[in-house]
Amino acid sequence: MSEIQTGDYYTRHFSPGPSDDTLIINMGPQHPSTHGVLRIIVELDGEYILRCEPVLGYVHRMHEHMGETKSYTQYLPNMGRVDYLHALAWNWAWCGAVEKLAGIEVPERAQYIRVLTTELNRISSHLLWWGAYILDLGAFSPILYAFQDREIIMDLLQIPTGSRLTYCYFRFGGVSADLSDAFLAGLKDFVPYLRGRLPMYRDLVTDNVILRKRCEGIGHFSPELCRRYGATGPVARGSGIDYDVRRAEPYSIYDRFDWEVPVLEAGDAMSRYLIRLAEIEQSLKIIEQALATIPSGDFIAKGAPKPKWAPPRGETYFAVEGARGKIGVWLVSDGTKTPYRVKLRAPGYCNLSLFAEAAQGVLLADAVSILGSLDLVIPEIDR
Amino acid sequence: MTLFKEFQSALKGLWSLAVGLKVTGREFARPQLTVHYPRKVVDNIVTYRGHIELVGKPKEPAVPKCITCMMCATVCPSGCISIKKFPPPKVAPAAEGEEAKPKAKPVKTPKAFNLNYNTCSLCGLCVQNCPVDSLRFSTDVYLAGVSRADFEYDLMARLAAQAEAVAKAKAPAEATAGAKPGEGGE
Amino acid sequence: MLQTEIIVPAELVRLVLGIVALAAFVGANAIVLVWLERKVAGHIQRRPGPFEVGPYGLLQTAADAAKLIGKQLTMPAGADAFLFWLAPILAFLPVFVLFMPIPFGENLYSLDMDLGLVLILAYAGFGVLSLCLAGWSSHNKWGLLGAARAVSQSVAYEIPLLLAVLAIAFMTGSFNLQAITEGQGPWPWQWNVAVQPLAFFIYFACALAETNRAPFDLPEAESELTAGFHTEYSGMGFGLFFLAEYANMIVVSSVATVLFLGGWQGPVFSGWWWFLAKVYALILAMMWFRWTYPRVRFDQLLNLNWKWFIPLGLANLLVTVAVV
Numbered sequence: 080m081s082e083i084q085t086g087d088y089y090t091r092h093f094s095p096g097p098s099d100d101t102l103i104i105n106m107g108p109q110h111p112s113t114h115g116v117l118r119i120i121v122e123l124d125g126e127y128i129l130r131c132e133p134v135l136g137y138v139h140r141m142h143e144h145m146g147e148t149k150s151y152t153q154y155l156p157n158m159g160r161v162d163y164l165h166a167l168a169w170n171w172a173w174c175g176a177v178e179k180l181a182g183i184e185v186p187e188r189a190q191y192i193r194v195l196t197t198e199l200n201r202i203s204s205h206l207l208w209w210g211a212y213i214l215d216l217g218a219f220s221p222i223l224y225a226f227q228d229r230e231i232i233m234d235l236l237q238i239p240t241g242s243r244l245t246y247c248y249f250r251f252g253g254v255s256a257d258l259s260d261a262f263l264a265g266l267k268d269f270v271p272y273l274r275g276r277l278p279m280y281r282d283l284v285t286d287n288v289i290l291r292k293r294c295e296g297i298g299h300f301s302p303e304l305c306r307r308y309g310a311t312g313p314v315a316r317g318s319g320i321d322y323d324v325r326r327a328e329p330y331s332i333y334d335r336f337d338w339e340v341p342v343l344e345a346g347d348a349m350s351r352y353l354i355r356l357a358e359i360e361q362s363l364k365i366i367e368q369a370l371a372t373i374p375s376g377d378f379i380a381k382g383a384p385k386p387k388w389a390p391p392r393g394e395t396y397f398a399v400e401g402a403r404g405k406i407g408v409w410l411v412s413d414g415t416k417t418p419y420r421v422k423l424r425a426p427g428y429c430n431l432s433l434f435a436e437a438a439q440g441v442l443l444a445d446a447v448s449i450l451g452s453l454d455l456v457i458p459e460i461d462r
Numbered sequence: 463m464t465l466f467k468e469f470q471s472a473l474k475g476l477w478s479l480a481v482g483l484k485v486t487g488r489e490f491a492r493p494q495l496t497v498h499y500p501r502k503v504v505d506n507i508v509t510y511r512g513h514i515e516l517v518g519k520p521k522e523p524a525v526p527k528c529i530t531c532m533m534c535a536t537v538c539p540s541g542c543i544s545i546k547k548f549p550p551p552k553v554a555p556a557a558e559g560e561e562a563k564p565k566a567k568p569v570k571t572p573k574a575f576n577l578n579y580n581t582c583s584l585c586g587l588c589v590q591n592c593p594v595d596s597l598r599f600s601t602d603v604y605l606a607g608v609s610r611a612d613f614e615y616d617l618m619a620r621l622a623a624q625a626e627a628v629a630k631a632k633a634p635a636e637a638t639a640g641a642k643p644g645e646g647g648e
Numbered sequence: 649m650l651q652t653e654i655i656v657p658a659e660l661v662r663l664v665l666g667i668v669a670l671a672a673f674v675g676a677n678a679i680v681l682v683w684l685e686r687k688v689a690g691h692i693q694r695r696p697g698p699f700e701v702g703p704y705g706l707l708q709t710a711a712d713a714a715k716l717i718g719k720q721l722t723m724p725a726g727a728d729a730f731l732f733w734l735a736p737i738l739a740f741l742p743v744f745v746l747f748m749p750i751p752f753g754e755n756l757y758s759l760d761m762d763l764g765l766v767l768i769l770a771y772a773g774f775g776v777l778s779l780c781l782a783g784w785s786s787h788n789k790w791g792l793l794g795a796a797r798a799v800s801q802s803v804a805y806e807i808p809l810l811l812a813v814l815a816i817a818f819m820t821g822s823f824n825l826q827a828i829t830e831g832q833g834p835w836p837w838q839w840n841v842a843v844q845p846l847a848f849f850i851y852f853a854c855a856l857a858e859t860n861r862a863p864f865d866l867p868e869a870e871s872e873l874t875a876g877f878h879t880e881y882s883g884m885g886f887g888l889f890f891l892a893e894y895a896n897m898i899v900v901s902s903v904a905t906v907l908f909l910g911g912w913q914g915p916v917f918s919g920w921w922w923f924l925a926k927v928y929a930l931i932l933a934m935m936w937f938r939w940t941y942p943r944v945r946f947d948q949l950l951n952l953n954w955k956w957f958i959p960l961g962l963a964n965l966l967v968t969v970a971v972v
Contacts, residue, residue, distance in 0.1 A: 104789045126793065126946060153539035156585035217862060217943025220486055223693035227495060234506050241511025241599060247585035255590055283485040288475030289863055289942045386537040386591055443793070443873075444945045472956070479941065486692045486940040495694045 089134045093120045101129060106446075108137050113450065114211060115457030119434075126443045131435055135428075139461040146421030151177055151251070152386045154421070159245035161423060162459035164204040167197045168401035170249035172423075175330060176397035176408040177251050181390040183383070188376040189253035190332045194369050195266065196236060196248065197399075198362040202273070203232040204402035205355045205362075208454045212352070213284055215451035216293050221284050228276055231269055238262040253379025267370055270363050277360065285356065294349035298437055298449030301346060308436075309429040312404025313358065314453060317351035319344040324400035336368045348452035355454070389416045403427050403454050427453070427460040503604075511599035513579045514543075514588060516621040523625035526618070527596035529570040534588035534597060540581040543588060546574035572618065579605075579613040663748070670747045678894040681931060682709045685894075688935045719883030724787050727880065731785035736881065736888035739778035742771045743895040750902050751826045753912045753920035765813060765823040768903060769806075772858065775896060776802035779860075782889070783877035794876025797866045797946060804953045805857040805864075811961030812851040815968040816840055816907045829911030834918055839910040846964045848908045850957050852930075855900035857949070859893060862938035866946055901930035 093103065107118035116137035122129040142161055146154050158173045159166035171193060178185060185193075206229045210222030233243045239256050240248040248254055284290055305315045315322055323340040325333040341357035343350035384390075392414040398407040404426025411420040430453045438446045497504050514534075516526040528545075535543040548569040589597045607613055683698065683706060690697025698705030723732055749764030761767065776798055783795020817823055819840065820831040832839050841848045857864040866876075873879070878889045905911055905926040914922035944952070 102789055102792075123793075125796075149539055150537075152537060152587060155587065156539055156583040160583075213942060217865070218941055219689065220489070220693050220939050223695070224489070227694065237506060238509045241509065241586065242584055243510075245583070247583070247587075250590070255586055279485055282481050283940070284482075284942075286478045287482050287942065288478045289944050292948055293942060293945055386533070386587070442945065442947065444943075482940045483936060486936065489694060490688075490692045490936075492694060494691070494696050496696050498696070498699075 089118075089120060089132070093122070093130075093132060100124060106131075108134075113457070114455055117431075117455065117457045117460070119446075119450075121443070121446070123443065128438050128441055128443060128446055131438050131446070133431055133434060135431075136461055138458050140458070142462045143421050143423055146418050146423075148417060150386065150416045151384070151388070151390065151418065154418070155250070156245075156247040159242075159247050160458065161425065161462055162401065162403070162406075162427075162456050163245050164207055164456050165197075165200055165402040166244065166246040167193075167200040167248060168399050168406050170246060171197055171331075172397060172399045172401075172406045172408045174249040174251055175399060176395055176410045177384075177390060179397050180393055180395040180410055180412055181251070181384070183252045184380055185252055185331075186377040186380055187374050188257075189378050189380070191369050191373040192239070192254050192258055192378055193249065194332060194336075195258070195366055195373070196239065196246075196254075198365050198369075199232055199236060199266070200246070201402045202359050202362050203229045203236075205359050206232070208355060208402070209280070209284075209352075212451040212454075213290070215447050216290060218284070218290075221280070224276075224279070224283070228273055231265075231272070235262060235265050235269060238265070250379055250383060252383035253377065255379070257378040258373075263370065263373075266366065270367050270370075273359070273363060277356070280356070285352070291349065293444075293448055294352055294452070295347060297348045297445050298441065298452060299346050300433060300437055304433060304436065308432045310404070310433055311426050311429065312401065312454075313351050313354040314404065314430045314433070316340065316342050317354045317452075318346035324398050324405050328398060330397070330399060333365075335372075336365045338364050338368075348448050351452045351454075387416060389414060398424070401426060403456065403459070404430060423462055425459045425462055427455050427457075428462075431455055431460055507601050507603055510601050510603055511584065511586060512602040512605075513577060513582060513584070513600055513615065514597045514617070515600045515624075516575060516617045517596050517598050518621055518625055523628060524622045525571055526575065526621055527594045528572050528575065528592075529594055529596070530572045531593060533591050533593060537587045537591050538582075539585060539587070540583055542578040542581045544574075544576045544578070545572050548573045575617040577615045577617055579615060580610050666748060667744055670744050674743055674747065674895050674898065675891075677898055678891045679709045679713065681894040681897065682712075682890070684931075685935050685938075688932065689939050692936070692939045713887065716884050716887040721885055722880075722882045724880045726787040728785040728787075731781045732880075733885070735778045735782035735785065736885045736892075738781065739775060739892035740888045740895065742774035743892065743899060745771045746899045747902070749825050750899075750906060751829055751911060752923050754918070760826060761824070763823045764825040765817060765828070765903075765907075768899075769810065769813065772899070773802075773806065775858070775892070778892070779877045782881070786877075786880035788880050790873045791877050791879045794873050794879070797873075798860070798877055801857055801860075801864065801866060801946075801949060804950055805854045805957075808850050808953060808957035808961040809854040809858060811958065811965050812844075812847040812854065813903075813907060815844055815847045815961075815965050818965070818968050818972055819843065821972075825906050825911075829906055829913065832910040832913065834910065834913040834915050836910075836915075839908060841908040844908065844964070844968070846960060847968075848904070850961050850964070851904060851908065854957065855904060856934060856937065857953075859896040859900055859934075861893075861897065861934050863941040863944050864949060865938075865943060866949060897931055897934060898927060901927045901934070904930055 090103070090105070102123045104121050104123055105118060106121050107113040108116040110118075113119065118134040118137065119131050120134060121131040140160070142157050145157055149157075154173065155170070158169040161169050177183070206225040210225035213221040236246065237243050239254070239258050239262055240246045241256075248256075300310070300314065300318045302315075302318045302320050304310075305318045305320055310318075311322065311324075319342060321340060321342045324330070326340050338361045341354050341361065343354055390412045392412055394409070394411040396407060396409045398405050400406070405424065406426060407422075407424030409420075409422040409424070410418055413419040434450060434453065438449055441449065516528060519525050519527050530545055530547045532545060535541070535545055548571070586599070589599060605613070686708070687697040687705070689695075696705075698708035701708040701711050723729060746768050749761055749767055751760075779798035779802075780795045783791040783793075783798065816828065820828045822828060822831075828840075836842065856862075860866070878886055881889065902923075905923060909926045909930075910922075911926075912918060912920055912923040914925075
């Protein structure tokens with residue numbers, strides 16, 4: 080233990096401190112592979128990680144407390160900022176919770192619109208993850224190919240939502256704008272287009288021997304470990320846990336579509352990688368079916384709440400499946416215009432908790448690979 | 463035999479590397495996708511919803527439809543809209559030439575309608591909740607400024623400028639501007 | 649490259665002129681290569697690459713170099729000042745020595761020596777010394793990790809590199825690069841690569857590793873070590889490392905051209921232009937690799953070396969010796 084007290088609170092309490100044989104090093108908060116301001120204190124022996132500890136809170140923005148100070152409607156734009164990559168799932172979680180609490184019916188067409196846009200958003204989130212993960216592993220070009228496709232998605236989603244990233248599109252009882260014909264036509268073209276691109280992804284990256292060597296057998300999470308930390312989403316499904324909120328606790332109209340929950344048993348980074356790529360295909364499948372059957376009608380319920388509306392007293396929990404896992408909103412209403420308590424369950428938080436245990440004894444380069452395979456969005460973790 | 467298998471997998475790995483090269487090589491030969499910004503602009507700005515702007519009355523494009531119900535200012539999560547009402551006795555502002563006929567009723571049109579775009583999060587709740595459709599989204603994308611004051615917009619002045627631009631464009635015809643004043647008049 | 653017609657008895661004149669010409673050659677080419685790399689990367693990713701400064705963005709690198717020169721040189725507290733600044737200079741200096749024995753054309757060389765190849769191999773080791781010093785002296789843990797990687801990688805990969813080169817030396821029976829060039833014919837099937845494809849493959853892979861190019865760019869692995877050994881360098885300190893990387897690329901490609909691709913000889917109009925064309929083709933391939941592949945992991949890199957390249961190189965050498 081060094082006599083000189085250096086570093087901040089977390090460094091000092093990462094005990095026991097540095098010894099002669101090991102090196103304590105901060106990965107982040109400005110490290111290129113932590114995708115934001117995640118900081119991980121790592122004790123290294125050579126290039127092997129002995130222990131590590133994530134330090135969170137660099138982008139804590141008090142989203143939960145903001146929920147208690149704003150009205151139900153005013154909290155809507157916050158949702159797009161919690162997880163900016165899958166903003167619509169968070170939109171849905173909040174709107175769904177309020178609708179569940181107040182018993183608001185969502186029109187049929189609005190349900191379809193929600194499914195279409197959320198799945199599209201999920202694809203864009205996975206595409207970005209794909210590119211960023213490969214970037215972590217040292218290949219520069221795939222992220223730009225992913226961005227080519229993501230650009231089309233953003234152009235499409237810009238038509239109904241008006242924004243490109245931090246969507247604030249869903250409203251209680253529906254969505255804020257109807258889907259235009261241009262959007263529907265564009266989406267119809269997009270589905271085969273992206274299907275045609277996927278083989279290129281496979282050739283360039285998935286089959287690449289270097290990538291396989293970097294992912295296969297790396298960062299093995301047992302199902303037990305996933306359960307213990309409450310991991311959800313592709314991380315849990317990559318470890319053989321067949322859990323998808325869309326299937327396990329069906330909400331909206333997901334039970335009407337024919338799609339599969341991809342599950343792989345291996346539990347390594349490669350299986351998480353493959354799960355996400357498979358989910359892109361499944362999302363395309365859902366979109367295709369929803370496009371074929373989308374009914375006409377209202378895009379927002381007739382009796383949708385007005386801004387100064389207050390729900391009845393009570394509490395509720397509503398969960399949706401985000402690109403990173405189970406997004407939950409626990410909401411307590413005391414009958415006033417502002418919620419009494421809002422709790423946001425961010426999937427990335429639980430998924431990251433795994434890391435400290437899973438990264439013990441791996442190489443630094445593998446830690447980067449594991450961290451990338453968790454698909455972390457730091458603002459979502461810190462909230 | 464294991465040695466043979468090792469060689470086989472090594473060759474397979476090498477082949478996968480060659481396939482990767484083929485992909486990037488093909489992409490190399492394909493045309494670029496970049497839109498060179500200052501010379502070209504993207505073509506989907508019409509669907510973008512930028513900061514809000516006022517909508518004029520069909521007959522008087524320089525006067526907003528707004529009835530100063532304060533709904534937008536109330537619903538705004540960031541409080542970036544500030545509206546000033548006219549005091550109950552009627553005052554004719556200099557900027558508006560064609561004022562409504564003097565009546566005893568209080569003036570409903572706002573005296574000032576300011577937007578602090580610095581704090582706006584583009585949620586669109588104000589537009590959605592306006593009872594008289596007096597707000598809409600502009601398509602201003604290319605915004606840049608050197609101070610925060612550059613993003614504090616006087617929407618009344620903006621509307622007047624837009625109405626003037628439309629009137630100028632339609633100068634030979636009647637000076638009425640229809641339901642939709644022209645886009646993007648700065 | 650201009651002085652070659654003067655065949656003065658004093659070798660010294662040739663040497664000095666050669667070094668001056670080489671300095672200009674290396675500097676100019678490194679700058680062109682940085683531009684080329686960015687263009688290649690851009691086009692692979694369907695971007696234009698640099699295009700604003702100068703025609704086709706050609707002056708972009710010059711602008712960047714000017715910017716780097718103008719930047720303040722900072723040094724972290726606790727760093728060893730002497731070693732810290734020695735490292736980037738050391739990274740760049742041996743490059744000139746490396747070029748001296750390389751024959752660019754029939755009479756276009758600055759130092760005709762029988763042990764040219766040995767000279768190159770000896771001085772190539774300097775590069776790793778500079779990386780080691782840079783990472784070690786910068787008082788930065790990431791730098792230290794980068795340096796450790798650089799040393800073990802370079803040391804390991806020098807062995808198969810040597811084995812590959814030795815195979816050629818055995819075939820030709822000479823270490824003289826001019827002799828090796830002339831031992832090959834002008835046509836592709838007369839080049840050593842046709843006889844020694846395995847040696848060429850090993851040489852090229854090791855060259856990638858020696859120059860720290862992707863997929864073997866571990867010492868500076870950006871996503872793992874922030875910037876590895878040059879994390880703490882600013883301004884021209886970084887610039888020199890950067891230029892040295894490209895200069896080293898030219899060196900290894902030149903040596904590969906001489907050893908395997910027939911040097912300055914070509915089917916028609918043999919001359920230095922053939923040499924340059926071959927060098928640039930190899931460099932383009934290196935760039936192509938960089939923008940295609942992920943990075944290998946450190947232990948995989950070493951495993952690849954000890955389990956594949958060295959046994960293969962030894963086998964290749966044995967067969968060569970047996971045949972010769």
